[in-house]
Amino acid sequence: MAPGLPTAMDRPHFIGIGGAGMSGIAKILAQRGAKVAGSDAKDSATAEALRALGVTVHLGHAAAHLADDASCVVVSSAIREDNPELRRAAELGIPAVHRSDALAALMDGLRPIAVAGTHGKTTTTSMLAVALTELGREPSYAIGGDLDAPGSNALHGAGEIFVAEADESDRSFHTYAPEVAIILNVELDHHANYASMEEIHESFETFVGRIVPGGTLVISADHEGARELTRRLDGSVRTVTYGESADADVKVLSVVPQGLKSEVTVELDGAPLTFTVSVPGRHYAHNAVAALAAGVALGVPAAELAPALAAYTGVKRRLQLKGEAAGVQVIDSYAHHPTEMTADLEAMRSAAGDARILVVFQPHLFSRTRELGKEMGQALTLADASLVLDIYPAREDPIPGVTSELIIEAARAAGADVTAVHDAAEIPGAVAGMAKPGDLVLTMGAGDVTDLGPRILDRLSN
Incomplete structure (x- = not known):
């Protein structure tokens, strides 16, 4: 069994294994040596990619799909209590594990970067994963979308860095304990779970409170919701702001469109740094700057990371x-x-x-x-x-x-x-x-x- 594989997840069964978040965790567990199985409502290229790793994927949901010796069932917030596999697990005394707890367990012992925000999480997580891979850092990562081929949303890497998309929609990002956290923006969304901006801010404050001692928060200096969150913090966490605002720690000096790319210049530690972002749009340029600031906070030299970010050419969808x-x-x-x-x-x-x-x-x-x-x-x-x-x-x-x-x-x-x-x-x-x-x-x-x-x-x- 590969180091870092929790015993409770050595034979996991995923309900809804074809989903973007679930399939990534299943893939990493399979790559670490777990005997992984699961079910999904329909077949897909993602399911086929998991089968290629030795994962058993059942179509449809039925109690018979759950093996009696499963160590746990992994569920997302979308799985209802009347799901036949979940009910069967309860009958057998098999514990149910939320996908966020499973992901948190996979990050244990590594150096996690958790990417949060109402928008841009998948892109920013992908940028970091691609750039760190380009630099030979061999990161592990779990992303909410495929980079290119089906099943490319996650990887168990040999390096010490784990880059993960942190989902606020159901408050599941409260589970993680990152060394570096990115907050791209803070807006009211997911109205079934949040009734007000006050609830949103409280949820993000809890997430910030999960940063490990000595860790770093990288947060937008431009987005009003993010600025309000920064004002509400007690200063106990090292905070690095980025953006075009005059008071940003990593200041965006210019974003120059070049067809479907952009040339971005930032001021970092008092000196200008120019690099290419291989996708169009000012918001994607800002995502890249957030990724740059986070990598630097983790000790990756800016002069190496900035040009490596150009290797990111987009993610599906x-x-x-x-x-x-x-x-x-x-x-x-x-x-x-x-x-x-x-x-x-x-x-x-x-x-x-x-x-x-x-x-x-x-x-x-x-x-x-x-x-x-x-x-x-x-x-x-x-x-x-x-x-x-x-x-x-x-x-x-x-x-x-x-x-x-x-x-x-x-x-x-x-x-x-x-x-x-x-x-x-x-x-x-x-x-x-x-x-x-x-x-x-x-x-x-x-x-x-x-x-x-x-x-x-x-x-x-x-």
Whole structure:
């Protein structure tokens, strides 16, 4: 058994093993020598990648899938209490372990960097993982999205650094004890779990309190929610701020667009440092600066880390180019919160020049649409035209009166060209009827809207 593998997880069973967070933990445990099994509602490339590591992946959820000798069942907050495998585990006396506790156990004994914030976690975690790998540091990492191939969201590395995405949505990031924590921004989201900004700030304060003695907090100096959090801290944790604000410790002097890249210059320890970020947009440049500050806090020389950050060329679903057909590029965006939508659309506008931007947007969660539908509609004014699908429910039940019309009405009131499409099967034909050579098509949202990219390309080709 590899060092650092908790005995209680030597034969884990994952319920929902194909999910972004769950599959990463399963992969690391398998690479450390655990006998891993699990189930998922449907087959996927991620499941197939796990099978290649020797993981047993069952399709569907059934009590019979759980082996009697499983050491634990690993669950996420999305798993309901009536899940047959979870109920069977209770009957057998097999303990249930939340995925955050499993991840925290994997980080034990290493030097963790935990990346938190309402937006940008996956990108920033990925930037650090790629750059540290480029430098030969052999980090372990757990990311909420694939870097390239299915199953590339996690790795058990031989080095001492563990980079992990820290999820605030269900307060599970309170489990971690990082040596360095990054907080990119602080906004109200996840309305089913947080009723106010006060609750959000209290949750992030608890996360900061988990930083180990002598550790470092890297936090935005520009984002008001982050600045408010910094004001609320008692000063017991070493804090490094970054951004364009005059009082930032790592000051961003300039972000110069260069096509689908940016040249970023920062002032670090009183001296300028210029490096390339290989993805477009000011917000991605700021993510890279946060990654730089965190790596330096852990002892990685800035002169080495800065150029290594250019090795990051994107992660799946974060402005990922899906292909080109008939002179039209199709790009996929995971953005589902108004701030993310605005940032990605501004990045594309900056890179696109005079090209038209056409958006296929799928709202994610009824609760988020109820609270932020107006702001989503306003974000769509940055597109030349948008098609809006019905709400992707994910883990939620419908809320009476909450539909995509809330977004459409707000978008039209703000002057946007928006059309409702209730059947996703109609999207490829609708886009083909709108798009012209030179246009950019953005499929946007956290649901299965991502599946439409290849279908749109096929229709454009024909």
